[in-house]
Structure formats: C-alpha cells, structure tokens
Amino acid sequence: MGKDTLTGLKVRHAMRKQIVMLQPHDTIDCCIQYLIKYKINALLIGHDGQKPLGVVSKTDIMGAWYSGMELSTPIEMIMNAPPLFCLPEDTLDSALNTMKTNNIYRLYALNEDTNCAVGAIAYPDIVGMLYLYCSKCAQGLFNKAQKTIQQSVKRYKVFEVMTKDVESCREDDSLESVVEILSASRFGAILIADNDNYPKGVISKTDIILCYRHGLQLNIPARRIMSTPVALCHQEAPVESAIKSMILKDLHRLFVVPRKNQPVSGIISLSDAARHRSGSCHACISSRIKVDEEC
Amino acid sequence: MKTTARDIMVKEFKTLSPDAPLSQALEIFKESKSQGRTIFGIMVTNGQGSIAGMISMYDILLFLLPKHVKIWGNISDIEIEGIIERTIGKIDDLLVGDIMTPKIISIDPDMHLMMILDIMIKKHVRRLPVVFNDEAIGIVYISDLFNHLIERV
Numbered sequence: 001m002g003k004d005t006l007t008g009l010k011v012r013h014a015m016r017k018q019i020v021m022l023q024p025h026d027t028i029d030c031c032i033q034y035l036i037k038y039k040i041n042a043l044l045i046g047h048d049g050q051k052p053l054g055v056v057s058k059t060d061i062m063g064a065w066y067s068g069m070e071l072s073t074p075i076e077m078i079m080n081a082p083p084l085f086c087l088p089e090d091t092l093d094s095a096l097n098t099m100k101t102n103n104i105y106r107l108y109a110l111n112e113d114t115n116c117a118v119g120a121i122a123y124p125d126i127v128g129m130l131y132l133y134c135s136k137c138a139q140g141l142f143n144k145a146q147k148t149i150q151q152s153v154k155r156y157k158v159f160e161v162m163t164k165d166v167e168s169c170r171e172d173d174s175l176e177s178v179v180e181i182l183s184a185s186r187f188g189a190i191l192i193a194d195n196d197n198y199p200k201g202v203i204s205k206t207d208i209i210l211c212y213r214h215g216l217q218l219n220i221p222a223r224r225i226m227s228t229p230v231a232l233c234h235q236e237a238p239v240e241s242a243i244k245s246m247i248l249k250d251l252h253r254l255f256v257v258p259r260k261n262q263p264v265s266g267i268i269s270l271s272d273a274a275r276h277r278s279g280s281c282h283a284c285i286s287s288r289i290k291v292d293e294e295c
Numbered sequence: 296m297k298t299t300a301r302d303i304m305v306k307e308f309k310t311l312s313p314d315a316p317l318s319q320a321l322e323i324f325k326e327s328k329s330q331g332r333t334i335f336g337i338m339v340t341n342g343q344g345s346i347a348g349m350i351s352m353y354d355i356l357l358f359l360l361p362k363h364v365k366i367w368g369n370i371s372d373i374e375i376e377g378i379i380e381r382t383i384g385k386i387d388d389l390l391v392g393d394i395m396t397p398k399i400i401s402i403d404p405d406m407h408l409m410m411i412l413d414i415m416i417k418k419h420v421r422r423l424p425v426v427f428n429d430e431a432i433g434i435v436y437i438s439d440l441f442n443h444l445i446e447r448v
Contacts, residue, residue, distance in 0.1 A: 030397055037354065037394045039362045128363050213393065247363045249381065 012088035015119030024076035054079030123271035162266035171223035197263035201226030304433030313392030348395035
C-alpha cells in the first residue's frame with residue numbers, strides 16, 4: 001500500500017484539546033445547550049476526574065425528541081456506552097480505521113495514566129490539518145508564489161470525491177420525516193429540494209435539536225425552519241477550494257451542482273475529504289508532505 | 296465598614312428570561328455601553344426570580360468564534376466580506392437559554408468579601424449573583440470589589 005498524506009502522523013497532531021463533559025444526571029436540555037454553545041456534534045458523559053462513561057451525539061438527541069422524551073430527561077438515559085478511545089500516540093491511520101470499522105465519526109483520546117479524556121478527533125479536524133499542509137505546500141492551489149508549479153499539478157475535483165446519491169425532503173414534509181431520514185444519514189444536514197431536485201433549503205441536525213429545545217412540534221413543515229440559501233459548489237471545482245469554502249463558512253458539507261442553476265448532483269462533506277486520506281492534489285499520493293512537530 | 300456581599304452588591308440589574316431572543320441580550324449590552332457602565336454579563340432568571348444561568352459577552356463571542364479558526368491564520372486570501380454577517384445572522388434563531396452558562400456559582404448576601412475574592416480568583420469569574428431565599432437580589436462585580444478594597448489602602 002502506498003503512502004498517503006496521513007502516514008506517520010499521530011492523533012495528537014490533529015486532536016482538539018477542548019473536552020466537554022457533562023454528568024450523567026444532567027438533562028437533555030443542558031446537553032443541547034453545550035452542543036450549541038461549543039459547536040460540537042457530541043459530548044462525553046462522566047464524573048469529573050474519572051474515565052468517561054458514555055457519549056451523546058446530536059443524532060441521539062434527535063432520537064430522544066422523536067421518541068417523545070422530555071427535555072428534563074437525564075442524559076444517561078440516551079448515552080452510548082462505553083465511548084471508544086484511542087491514545088494520543090496512536091497513528092491517525094489507525095484512528096481513521098477504528099472510526100471506519102465502527103461506523104463512528106469521532107474518537108476520544110485517553111491519557112492512560114490519569115484515565116481522563118485529553119482530546120477528541122473527528123473527520124473535520126483531520127481535513128483541517130490536511131488543509132494546513134496543502135496551504136504551505138509549493139503545489140498548493142492557494143500558494144501564490146508558485147503559480148508555475150501549480151498549473152502542472154493534477155488536482156482532485158469535487159465530483160471525484162462527492163457522494164452522488166443525495167437524499168432530500170420536500171418543503172411540505174414534516175420534521176418527523178426529516179428526523180427519520182437525518183437519523184439514518186451519515187451527513188449532518190439534509191437538502192430540502194423541489195421535485196426536480198432544485199435546492200430550496202437545508203435542515204441540519206443543529207436546527208433539529210434547537211427546535212426540540214424551543215418546544216416546536218414534530219408535525220410542522222420543513223419550510224418553517226429550513227435555512228436558505230443552500231451553500232453550493234460546482235462539481236468541476238478543485239476539492240481544495242470546496243474545503244476552503246466549508247472552513248470559512250463553518251459548514252460541514254456543500255451541495256454540488258454541475259453548473260449554476262442546475263439541480264443538485266451530489267454532496268461533498270469534510271468527512272468525504274478526510275476519508276480520501278490525502279491532500280487535494282495527486283502529488284500527495286507519491287510523496288508525503290513533510291510534517292514538522294511544531295505544525 | 297463594608298464586609299459582606301450585601302454591602303457592595305449592585306441591587307439594580309437587568310435580567311432576561313431564558314426564552315428571550317438572544318437579540319434582546321445584545322440590546323442590553325449595547326445600551327449599557329451607551330449609558331457609560333459597560334456590563335459584561337446579564338443574569339438569566341425564570342418567572343419566580345430564581346437564577347437559570349448567566350449570559351455573558353464571552354458566551355456570545357464563543358458562539359461567534361469560527362470552528363476552524365486555527366486554520367484561518369493560514370488562509371492568506373480570505374474574502375472577509377459577508378463572513379461576519381453570516382455568522383451574526385445565526386444569532387437570529389437563538390434564544391438566551393440556548394447559549395447561556397447554566398451552571399453558575401451564586402453567593403449568599405452575608406458572604407465575607409474575602410471569601411468572594413477567593414471564589415472570583417479560583418474560579419476565574421468576574422461577577423457573582425447574590426441569592427437570598429432562592430431569589431436573585433444583587434450582583435457583586437469584581438470591579439466594585441477591587442475599588443472597595445483599594446479605597447482602604
């Protein structure tokens with residue numbers, strides 16, 4: 001197997017050090033507040049100074065709403081236990097493999113001496129790190145000093161990485177239907193489109209858990225809460241520019257169109273880019289970018 | 296001699312309901328600035344006057360902070376126009392209760408000033424709600440505590 005950009009890198013290079021942990025008796029309401037405030041998709045449950053007991057994600061919260069739970073329900077009732085851990089010294093490759101094998105989107109790094117969580121690693125963090133290396137690379141798309149090198153580099157295009165089967169809901173569909181589809185989806189948001197798949201809006205898992213917290217009902221139509229306009233990118237665009245756009249817009253996914261004013265043909269997420277396990281140009285496949293410790 | 300929270304607490308303060316739109320909190324922050332005493336945190340109380348949490352400038356700034364800010368420093372050609380507006384636009388959908396800090400430390404009106412100082416230093420807080428019979432009756436600000444102590448030097 002050839003080297004890719006992540007070969008040799010450790011979990012500690014990419015992990016986020018901010019850990020949010022709530023107590024098992026804290027409520028679902030409190031959990032939503034922390035997920036929104038810290039812009040995270042999941043948080044740990046446990047007692048201070050001890051090994052975390054479980055994880056609660058936005059998907060679990062959606063499930064709680066769907067099943068009619070009160071916001072005052074303790075989060076231990078809905079947590080997934082035990083959490084899966086890795087070590088800061090593990091390779092990113094092995095962390096990614098664990099995530100893929102277990103079909104999970106994040107891993108927590110555990111300090112073996114203290115038994116406490118010291119970091120969290122998720123796909124967007126890995127993409128973020130790849131982007132940093134791409135931006136410093138002489139062959140990087142946005143490296144203005146190296147225009148001549150750049151023109152000769154073959155770059156991954158969005159259509160090579162995107163997921164083609166895009167699920168969508170209609171504006172009149174109830175939030176209940178939206179929750180059903182989103183719960184089974186690996187994406188954090190669903191497209192609201194017309195019958196010809198022209199984009200009308202987006203509803204994210206964040207939007208859904210906010211509705212739950214605000215006391216809305218599951219029978220209201222999608223159009224009432226969907227965000228507009230839909231963040232789009234062209235399928236011929238370089239992956240690097242799509243990643244840049246997601247990073248700047250604080251989005252985890254973009255919907256893809258063949259050309260302006262066309263129906264949606266795909267979706268590209270930061271996770272897709274991370275799964276690709278390389279930077280955004282073919283150069284990374286044969287010669288891994290050198291990574292300095294202080295990066 | 297002033298020695299307790301009751302002696303130096305501010306008794307007139309704005310409060311917000313957890314169900315108030317976040318934009319109301321922003322209005323109070325702006326208003327306080329124009330009135331010459333900038334406040335950095337607003338108490339959030341429920342209908343009975345008991346404390347539900349505190350909403351501070353920090354809570355709002357934390358929400359505005361881009362998730363991938365670490366990478367921003369390496370993007371040389373950021374088109375900043377529209378990015379701030381888009382982030383601020385997200386505030387319209389939020390209620391005070393969505394991003395307030397729900398778990399806060401409160402103090403008793405008879406707590407000694409040095410104990411208050413101890414809490415403020417150890418917990419890195421700049422304001423503490425004063426609670427009596429489960430009702431918020433005042434706020435002690437670190438600036439008032441500081442000014443009171445240096446007057447005695």
